[in-house]
Each structure stands twice: as structure tokens, then as C-alpha cells.
Amino acid sequence: MKVMKFGGTSVGTAQRIKNVAKLISNQERKIVVLSAMSGTTSSLIDFSNYLNKKNTDGAVEVINILENKYMSHIQELFSSEPYIKKSEELLNSIFSYLRQFTREIFTSTQEKIILSQGEILSSSLMQLYLEENNIKSLLLSALDFMRIDKNKEPDTRYIQNKFSEIIDSNPNYDIYLTQGFICRNAYGEIDNLERGGSDYTASILGGAILAEEIQIWTDIDGMHNNDPRFVEGTTPVRNLNFDEAAELAYFGAKILHPTCILPAKINNIPVRLLNTMEPEAQGTIISNKLEKGKIKAVAAKDNITSIKIKSGRMLLAFGFLRKVFEIFESYQTPIDMITTSEVGVALTIDNNKHLNEIVDDLKQYGTVTFEKDMCIICVVGDLEWNNIGFESKIIEALKDIPISMISYGGSNYNLSILLSSENKINALRALSKNLFN
Ligand code: ADP
Ligand code: ASP
Ligand code: MG
Numbered sequence: 001m002k003v004m005k006f007g008g009t010s011v012g013t014a015q016r017i018k019n020v021a022k023l024i025s026n027q028e029r030k031i032v033v034l035s036a037m038s039g040t041t042s043s044l045i046d047f048s049n050y051l052n053k054k055n056t057d058g059a060v061e062v063i064n065i066l067e068n069k070y071m072s073h074i075q076e077l078f079s080s081e082p083y084i085k086k087s088e089e090l091l092n093s094i095f096s097y098l099r100q101f102t103r104e105i106f107t108s109t110q111e112k113i114i115l116s117q118g119e120i121l122s123s124s125l126m127q128l129y130l131e132e133n134n135i136k137s138l139l140l141s142a143l144d145f146m147r148i149d150k151n152k153e154p155d156t157r158y159i160q161n162k163f164s165e166i167i168d169s170n171p172n173y174d175i176y177l178t179q180g181f182i183c184r185n186a187y188g189e190i191d192n193l194e195r196g197g198s199d200y201t202a203s204i205l206g207g208a209i210l211a212e213e214i215q216i217w218t219d220i221d222g223m224h225n226n227d228p229r230f231v232e233g234t235t236p237v238r239n240l241n242f243d244e245a246a247e248l249a250y251f252g253a254k255i256l257h258p259t260c261i262l263p264a265k266i267n268n269i270p271v272r273l274l275n276t277m278e279p280e281a282q283g284t285i286i287s288n289k290l291e292k293g294k295i296k297a298v299a300a301k302d303n304i305t306s307i308k309i310k311s312g313r314m315l316l317a318f319g320f321l322r323k324v325f326e327i328f329e330s331y332q333t334p335i336d337m338i339t340t341s342e343v344g345v346a347l348t349i350d351n352n353k354h355l356n357e358i359v360d361d362l363k364q365y366g367t368v369t370f371e372k373d374m375c376i377i378c379v380v381g382d383l384e385w386n387n388i389g390f391e392s393k394i395i396e397a398l399k400d401i402p403i404s405m406i407s408y409g410g411s412n413y414n415l416s417i418l419l420s421s422e423n424k425i426n427a428l429r430a431l432s433k434n435l436f437n
């Protein structure tokens with residue numbers, strides 16, 4: 001069985017929902033994971049922010065605009081009176097439920113319930129559309145089987161048991177439709193897998209049923225060799241290894257959610273990135289295969305803060321790094337990049353929530369400086385240390401740009417460079433020119 005995940009833009013209009021219906025209507029059995037229609041999750045976050053600020057007028061306005069959008073989507077999507085009526089009833093029930101939150105005290109639990117409505121809407125509309133067109137499918141609520149634990153990690157055993165049980169007891173379907181992104185937490189409350197998390201749902205479910213393939217359908221023909229939002233003339237990368245894809249996703253290639261490679265890698269399930277607007281395009285296949293000696297792609301991750309600790313006492317001092325790391329651990333702040341010298345250590349974080357406390361605590365071990373608004377540029381490919389020449393090509397491309405840190409050797413697939421965010425676009429363009437032209 002395959003898992004096919006369709007992102008927000010792939011179901012972003014009535015016409016696109018119809019296109020997806022065509023793509024899934026064959027006799028192969030498949031799990032179809034849907035995101036919310038594009039813009040919906042952002043509107044629901046907006047709605048929650050107004051509620052949080054106790055601005056009921058603002059909240060109502062956001063919800064009215066969203067409801068009107070959906071009202072026009074259903075006019076275009078359905079052609080028969082009974083289904084227009086059914087879909088109107090669906091919208092009425094969801095939007096009156098959402099309006100109820102304007103009369104209650106706002107909490108983070110409520111925010112998660114609000115955010116879940118986007119995927120519930122898109123999957124319910126798809127189910128109705130399939131029904132109207134006599135295409136047999138079974139709509140499954142992700143809230144019945146997707147669960148995260150107390151550390152916000154997927155509870156894979158629970159998901160595998162529950163999901164297999166549901167599929168096995170409903171064998172006679174070609175299409176099992178469900179929502180991406182949404183889940184329950186360890187307390188049984190509605191929760192989610194964070195922004196862009198529908199990719200993660202797809203790969204977790206792929207792992208749970210040992211799918212033959214996980215397909216991520218989006219608005220571009222696969223992983224490009226650089227960020228198409230900032231660089232012209234990027235081209236699709238046909239093959240990626242699991243580790244290369246994981247590095248790219250983590251370091252900013254928005255086409256994939258950072259965590260979604262692991263379940264596929266563990267179970268050796270190929271992941272295919274495909275374009276809903278151009279279904280015949282080849283896209284990208286992510287698998288266990290490695291193409292020798294090739295630089296594949298470049299990505300960039302913003303909002304990075306670098307922290308440098310300079311210490312005379314570091315000289316030959318065992319235990320120094322442990323003490324430094326313990327401070328980050330105590331504030332639950334992961335470190336992305338790290339470089340060391342005999343007199344100091346430089347590292348980066350992407351979460352400034354506890355920056356002041358971290359800097360304060362680090363001061364007991366040395367002189368501490370930090371810089372915000374930095375960006376990690378990550379070059380990915382077969383960068384095994386015996387391969388020669390790739391480092392010089394990368395550095396040559398960036399010869400006119402100030403570089404704050406360089407990190408290589410942690411993996412065979414990644415060389416990372418830290419620079420100021422204002423130089424990001426120039427750096428990405430220069431790298432494309434030197435590495436791919
Ligand atoms: P979806 O809504 O389908 O999940 P996303 O917006 O999350 O889609 O991801 C697709 C977008 O990722 C593309 O439209 C593109 O702008 C962006 N993107 C960033 N980096 C890359 C890359 N290296 N290759 C392809 N797309 C990328
Ligand atoms: N709808 C969610 C979001 O916009 C999840 C997803 O699309 O993957 O972040
Ligand atoms: Mg996405």
C-alpha cells in the first residue's frame with residue numbers, strides 16, 4: 001500500500017481538490033493524508049491570537065472571512081443540491097463551533113482544537129466530493145490513532161497498533177482518507193505535529209503499515225538544488241539519500257518537514273516528492289541509495305543566534321564542553337552547529353526563549369558574546385572526507401561574503417556555514433553559480 005500526502009496548495013482551491021480526487025481514484029489501495037486548504041491554518045492561528053488578546057471583534061472578523069471563502073469553495077466543488085446542502089451543514093457546524101470559542105476563556109488547549117479544524121474541513125470536503133462522484137473511500141479521524149507522548153514524540157507502537165487495527169477491520173476500500181498534522185497528546189487532548197507536520201503524519205503512517213512508498217505531493221516538481229524562493233534557475237534533484245534529505249529538510253528546505261525522513265529511513269521506505277500541478281513530472285526519490293561524489297543541494301535556515309564562549313581555562317580542561325552543554329540542556333535548547341578552538345567554543349541555537357539565562361549561566365566559564373539574525377547555509381551531498389575539492393568550491397563561491405563559522409566532519413553529507421542573514425540570498429546565489437552551473 002502507498003501513502004499519498006497532499007499539501008495545502010494541492011487542496012487549496014475547489015479545482016485542486018477535484019484534481020487530487022482524480023489522482024487518487026484508481027484501484028490501488030492507498031492511505032491519503034490531507035493538509036488544510038492553504039491559508040487556513042494561518043487564519044486559525046490569527047483567530048487564536050485575537051482570542052488570546054481578548055479582541056473578539058478581530059477574531060470574529062477573521063472567522064467571517066474564512067467562512068465566506070469556504071462558502072464559495074463549496075459552490076464550485078459540488079454540483080448537486082444534496083451535496084451542496086451537506087457541505088453547507090458541515091461548514092455551519094464547524095464555523096459555529098469555532099465561534100463558540102469567542103465566548104470562552106482562551107487556553108492553549110483550545111488553540112490546538114481550533115487549529116485542528118483546518119484538516120478536519122479539508123478531509124471532510126474531500127470525502128463528500130468523492131461520495132458525490134461515487135468514488136468509494138473511508139474517512140478516518142486521525143484523532144483515533146495519531147498520538148504523541150509526553151516528550152511530544154510520536155507514540156509509534158500505539159499508532160501502529162491502532163492504525164493497523166482500523167485498516168484491517170475495514171478491508172474493502174481503495175482509499176483511506178485522513179488528516180495530516182492533527183493528533184492527540186499523552187493526556188488524550190487534541191494536539192498537533194507543529195507547522196508543516198502533515199508530511200510527518202504521512203511518514204509515521206507509512207512506517208506503521210510498512211508502506212511500499214510514501215508520496216509527498218506539493219506545488220513543485222521535487223526537491224530543487226537550491227531554494228526556489230530566492231534563487232532563479234534551480235533544478236530538481238532526482239535522487240537523494242535519506243541522510244541528505246534529512247539534512248536539507250532540517251536546514252531549511254521547506255518542501256519537507258524536518259522530522260519526516262526518520263520513520264521512512266528506519267523502515268527503508270522510499271519517499272517520492274511529486275508535483276500535483278504537474279503529475280507526470282519525475283520529482284525526487286529519497287531512498288537508501290547514495291550517488292557517489294555529488295554535491296546535491298543547498299538550503300538555508302534563518303533566525304539563528306550564535307554564541308561564543310572564550311576561556312583561557314579551556315586549555316587542556318576536560319569536562320569543559322560537558323559543563324557548557326549542560327547549560328543548554330537545562331534550558332531545553334538544542335544546539336545546531338558547533339566549532340571549537342583551543343581557547344573557545346562557538347555554537348548556534350534557533351530558539352532564543354532562554355537566551356538571556358543561557359548567556360548569564362555561561363559567563364561562569366568564560367567571556368560570552370552572542371549575535372542574533374544569523375543564518376546557516378548548508379551544502380548537502382556525498383561529502384565524504386576522502387572526496388577532494390568540494391570544500392574549496394564552496395569557500396571560493398563565498399569569497400566576498402563574511403563567514404562567522406564553518407562546520408564540517410560531523411556527517412558525510414553536510415558542510416554548514418554561518419553568516420549574517422542579510423547575506424543569505426547572495427550566498428545562496430553564489431553557491432548555485434559555483435556548484436551547479
Ligand atoms: P505543502 O503546502 O505542499 O506542504 P510547502 O509550502 O510546505 O508545501 O513546501 C513546498 C514549497 O517549498 C515550494 O513551493 C518551495 O517554495 C519551497 N521550497 C523551499 N526550498 C525548496 C527546495 N529546495 N526544493 C523545492 N521546494 C523548496
Ligand atoms: N496545516 C498545517 C500547516 O499549515 C500542517 C501542514 O500543512 O502540513 O502547518
Ligand atoms: Mg509543507
